[in-house]
Amino acid sequence: MTLLRAVLLAVFTYLGYLSGLIMSHYGLIGGTINLVYLTLAGLLIGLLLAPRLEYLYRTAISRVEAWWERLPPELPLAVTVATTLALLLAVLLTTLLSSVPGFAWYHSLLIALVSIVALSAVAVRNLHLFKREGQSQPRGRLGGKALDSSVLIDGRIAEMAELGWLEGPLWVPRFILRELQLLADQEDPVRRGKGRRGLEVLERLGKLVELEVIDDEIEDQDLTDDKLLDLCRDRDMALITNDAAMVQLARIYGVKALSIQALSIALRTQYRPGDRVELEIIKPGREAGQGVGYLEDGTMVVVDGASRLMGKKVAVVITQTIQTQVGRLVFARLQTDEGQEESRED
Numbered sequence: 001m002t003l004l005r006a007v008l009l010a011v012f013t014y015l016g017y018l019s020g021l022i023m024s025h026y027g028l029i030g031g032t033i034n035l036v037y038l039t040l041a042g043l044l045i046g047l048l049l050a051p052r053l054e055y056l057y058r059t060a061i062s063r064v065e066a067w068w069e070r071l072p073p074e075l076p077l078a079v080t081v082a083t084t085l086a087l088l089l090a091v092l093l094t095t096l097l098s099s100v101p102g103f104a105w106y107h108s109l110l111i112a113l114v115s116i117v118a119l120s121a122v123a124v125r126n127l128h129l130f131k132r133e134g135q136s137q138p139r140g141r142l143g144g145k146a147l148d149s150s151v152l153i154d155g156r157i158a159e160m161a162e163l164g165w166l167e168g169p170l171w172v173p174r175f176i177l178r179e180l181q182l183l184a185d186q187e188d189p190v191r192r193g194k195g196r197r198g199l200e201v202l203e204r205l206g207k208l209v210e211l212e213v214i215d216d217e218i219e220d221q222d223l224t225d226d227k228l229l230d231l232c233r234d235r236d237m238a239l240i241t242n243d244a245a246m247v248q249l250a251r252i253y254g255v256k257a258l259s260i261q262a263l264s265i266a267l268r269t270q271y272r273p274g275d276r277v278e279l280e281i282i283k284p285g286r287e288a289g290q291g292v293g294y295l296e297d298g299t300m301v302v303v304d305g306a307s308r309l310m311g312k313k314v315a316v317v318i319t320q321t322i323q324t325q326v327g328r329l330v331f332a333r334l335q336t337d338e339g340q341e342e343s344r345e346d
Contacts, residue, residue, distance in 0.1 A: 004057065008050040009043070016042015078123035086115035144169035145258070146232050149179050149224075150242040152198035156260055157240065161208040169210045170240075172202060173231055175224060177213055229253040268297045271330055275318045277301075281309045301330045309334075 020038035023029045029038075068076075090112035097103045147170060151157050160166040180202070183195025205211050229249060232239045238256040241247060250257035271277070279293035284307045291306030293316075303316050316332035323329075 002054065005050045005054050008053055009046040012046025012049065013039060013043045016040070016045070072127065074127050075124065078127055079120050082119035082123035083116050086119045087112060089115050089119075144171055144237055145240050146171045146173065146228065146235075146237045147176065147202075148228055148239065148241045148243065148246060149176050149183075149198060150246070151240050151260055152176075152180065152201045153194045154242045154260060155197060155201045156264070158201050158204045158208070160260075161205055166209060169212065170205065171235075171237060172211065172213050173228060174213055174215050175227055177202075179224060225249060229255055265328065268299060268328065269295075271299075271318045271321055273318055273320060276315060276335060277318065277332075278313055278315050279303075280313045281306050281311065283310065295330075299328050299330055301332050304331075304333045306334060 017035070017039040019042070020029065020035040023038070024035060029035075090108060093111050094108040097107070147157070152172075157166065180195050180198040183191050184199060186192045186195065202211075225246060228239065229246075230253075231237070232250075232255045233253055238258055239246070239250050240258045240260065241250075242260045244259070244261065247257045247259050247262070277295065279295060279301055281291040281293050281303065283292050284290060285292045285302050289305050289307050291303045291309060293301050293303060293306075293314075295301060301316065303314070304319075306314060306316075315335040317335050318330060318332050320331040321328060322331075
């Protein structure tokens with residue numbers, strides 16, 4: 001039994017005993033045994049209500065603590081300074097007015113209350129005076145990783161979590177959730193499908209890793225991307241995204257960004273000149289005689305002299321690889337060409 005519950009139980013027991021004394025005093029009950037019964041009734045009521053009252057008390061305290069942590073650090077400082085000055089002003093005015101006929105203690109109390117309210121209002125409207133230059137105003141550090149809508153719509157993050165490559169805590173801002181909900185309600189089937197896929201991935205992630213929706217709002221930002229980056233910077237969170245533009249913005253904001261797309265590119269097989277692979281020629285290339293095919297990981301391969309072999313699977317030799325902004329580009333030639341060249345040399 002906790003101390004709070006024990007105190008509540010003692011209070012209800014005493015109230016039962018006190019009610020018995022009052023009723024006995026007015027002749028409503030008689031005999032010591034009735035006093036004992038009322039005392040026991042107070043004890044039983046305490047056993048019933050004390051746990052519930054304790055729960056309500058702890059819930060209220062938790063909400064007050066959460067509200068206090070969300071306050072900007074300079075706000076309590078400003079109100080404290082204003083209240084101290086107001087009390088000092090009340091002491092001064094009380095001393096000066098104490099000799100005035102009719103001046104009473106409640107006049108002094110009124111002066112103190114008016115001074116506290118007035119100076120606190122002035123302090124709150126000038127919070128910038130209490131900020132330290134260059135100091136950010138985080139509302140409690142969270143850490144972990146924040147998810148944007150692009151990475152949820154993409155869906156590969158759930159596969160990473162399922163394989164154990166992603167650990168929590170993961171955070172999804174409420175405005176990102178609203179963005180997915182708006183997409184899921186669109187009449188356009190493509191946009192509606194993206195929104196529903198994002199919500200399904202979010203539900204799946206919640207079963208695999210520690211995931212929570214946070215209600216923080218960035219009031220001075222209108223754009224969702226700016227809100228998300230401000231939130232990540234203020235709450236010391238990394239950003240997981242699938243948007244190359246967001247990665248660049250994150251660098252400007254000083255936010256650590258993890259790109260699923262960049263990770264998938266980095267994990268692709270590294271091909272070097274001289275490696276031999278097989279692929280199907282899908283379409284002609286830009287230059288005359290070139291054919292284009294794709295490896296299993298989606299890497300595009302430009303094959304010299306393969307335009308006549310469209311629709312066929314051929315063996316090629318890698319000649320060059322180039323890394324571009326959108327991915328890796330591979331150049332190759334037909335392996336048969338190499339064999340012909342070797343036979344000519346012989």
